[in-house]
Amino acid sequence: MLRKVEVCDVTTAWKIGMFQCAGLMGTWKLAENTATDFLDLGHWLTMARRCEEAGVDFLFFADDYGYPVVNGGLPATAVRSGVQFPKGDPMAILPALAAVTEKLGLVTTLSTTVEKPPMVARKMATLDHMTNGRIGWNVVTGAGQNASARLFGSELTEHDKRYEIAADHVDLSLKLWEGCWDEGALVVDREAGIYADPDKVREIVHRGPHFSSDGVLTVPPGPQRTPVLFQAGASAPGRDLAAKYAEAVFLAAEVPALAAQIADTRRRAEQYGRDPASIKFLMAGTFVVAETEAEARAIRERATATRTLDDAAASYAFFTGLDLSVMDPDKPLDPSAALTQTGRTNVERFLGPNAPTVRQILEEFQRNSVMGAPFIGTAEQVVDQAEVAMAATGADGFLVQPDHTGTFDSFIDLVMPELRARGLVQTDQPAMTLRERLLGTGSPHLAAEHPGAVYRNSAAARQ
Template sequence: MSKRIRLNGLRQNTVGHTAMGLWRHPASQAHRYRELSHWVETAQILERGKFDALFIADALGPLEVYQGKVDAALRDGIQTPTDDPLLLVSALAAATQQLGFAVTVSSTYEQPYSFARKMTTLDHLSNGRIGWNIVTSALESAARNLGLDQQIPHDERYAIAEEFMQVVYALWEASWADDAVRFDREAGVFIDPAKVQPIAHQGRYFQVPGIALSEPSVQRTPVLFQAGSSTVGKAFAARHAEGVFLSSYDPQITRSMVDSIRAQASSEGRDPQSLKIFNIVTVIVAATDAEAQAKLLDYQQYTSLEGSLARYSALLGIDLSVLDPDQPLQYAETEGIRGLLEVFTRLDASRLWTPRAIAEFVGVGGGGPVIVGSPQTVADELERWMAVADLDGFNIADPVPPVTLGDFVKWVVPELQRRGRVWADYEGATLRERFRRPGLSQVSDDHPAARHRQRRHPQGSPDVI
């Protein structure tokens, strides 16, 4: 039996996210990112489509690599302005019953003690529908604006993240026993003090001597997502992630990434199939292939060359404005630009890749493939990706919000349901139950967070992590 295709909606609390310039399209509501009603509408569209979750990306600094300034990003609203995604979630949880929420938060700039409380609070208010996309933040602009002279080196950011995880695991899993909350009116005891213990963490980067400030939520640890692409990032994902986000344009290339992550998870003592792996995809769908192609051509009129180059400059740390937009990249001198060329040459070696060609290629669907066609054509291609790449599902982008997600729910979801590839209704109450099975709301025994469970018992003094 073919496995279920898991679906997440992909958004950022900003104007320009995966598609640059499409905020200008008459149907786009991207400018309403600051309105709660817009986000409620988006969440309810996804819930009607039985999506697992809304994945909200984030960035903590402006994109200022292109031309050495932020102007191009501002003109196209690319990640600036951007509002805090975490503050959306409690309202969206109140407006939905089943949809999960995976929120991007950086381990580099949070304190684990206060962050653990934030996530537990959201898990309480959503009845267990919260996930955390763990990032370490690559932007130099974020580092400078958050009190650092320069960005912390890449591998050290992951070292910080490793210790961060140990602290939050201890707070979520070890500090409070399952029966610590007595709520005994007659005895006058709300919490049994003997069943709450300090975590006593003394580490290189964090010192957290005390107890968790919140009582445990139904999931305790939120569902953990990660999208690292470097060697150390993939190792981190294999160790900690329950969901892995990929950005790849070719299913065979994606398969090699998936196989590598699953093999690393196995080497960590984890069930490799317990990791659910998603690739970003943009879907342009209509009743017929011809109508969908016409819709794509309509969208492409509004893409921004400069906006796409500004976004890719920030992602790569390379100022693409120094290049002639029509000069083939094989004549560029820097290693970074050669690396960029290699990525796209692997996709189509016969094409002459220039900065303009790349910007046009990623204009509507930056980060992954653009699938265009009728519901049947789209479903066929999604199934092909699932089979070739060994994926568990997709992050569905929304270049013309909320129209493109609405189109997907209207046209594609019924076709996938007819094929038995998308569930007809939700199973399980919490987000983690969707990952595991109904009745299993907490991390599996082979997950590193589970090692802290034995410390819930109050006998004796806690070990120092």
């Protein structure tokens, strides 16, 4: 039966991003899952094309150098079961995806703990050109930081200090993107022999608490200048970093916790003089969807059965640095767990009144990992559930998890038509920059009130 399609207002349309990492994920053990093709470029080209055809806003690649570390090394479980291991580098995949798409936003993570600002600025500025302004940077201090520190032969930097470094990192990166090349600096006049106007290209000066720089970004600005700034990591200093700089935020938790995190980040943004409504919050959404509810529930059971409690413990160790397998399963986490120097979002989540026991945390990680409860059922049922979650959290859209096949096929084939029919998404937009598409401000550049905007053509970038 043909349904009436509601008209969607582009400013209120749900934003839809797709979550991937360039590695093995969750349910790779199922016969129909294709995540083991993560080192095959064709796998990613097919996925990007499908996302583009479906009209989703962007494809996101999570990234880090880490892996689970238990008892000072990589546990056998992580190797055997493929828990946060192995993975490739999204930076090597993204340009190929840019070549086969025209509208799809492309977003990836670079850690402010691992990468230096000029490296991030140069890579992202180049990708802004290669994607015609469709690139976004997910700013994180980083999951798996205990493993990453060992790999790079450095001491683990303390949690809160990592966030201080992140703020200084973003500040310098913004100067490089916004402050080096004035509008009109690029001349390319062959007859006059002028490539760029020396009066309009300048070195920035940065004396921050963690980074110092006198230099110029050698890449001329792309369509967006600054990539769209995403942020993930919901500890208090993480929310503060988001409030100051992020244009979009990735979150994953249960609905009440999500609502609190979003409200708190918007409140902090206001304190930084930003319009709290200008930040888009995208909650991780797992949609287990099939033609019938019974089928969806069967898929869910098969997917959960691919993960053991040992896998769950390895996964938890990756995010938090804590080994649940040696803790009393019948007691909640000790409050001192909140002092972990690895990631805190997934520790704080399980503390406080009505805290679950260690066994319950393991079971939660076995079912849902960091992503919170899934929506399960037919397309109509999961969209009903998603509408309730959106209303309860004040989020702006979803970061959709791959389905049991490792792709987004069930979401694209079943959920997207339902979202369109209800007028919840806008999927027929022309090609534009990711910032225009996501924020709807009509400009490819940072908003005037964003702290990076002050560095444009200004002496502020040189002090």
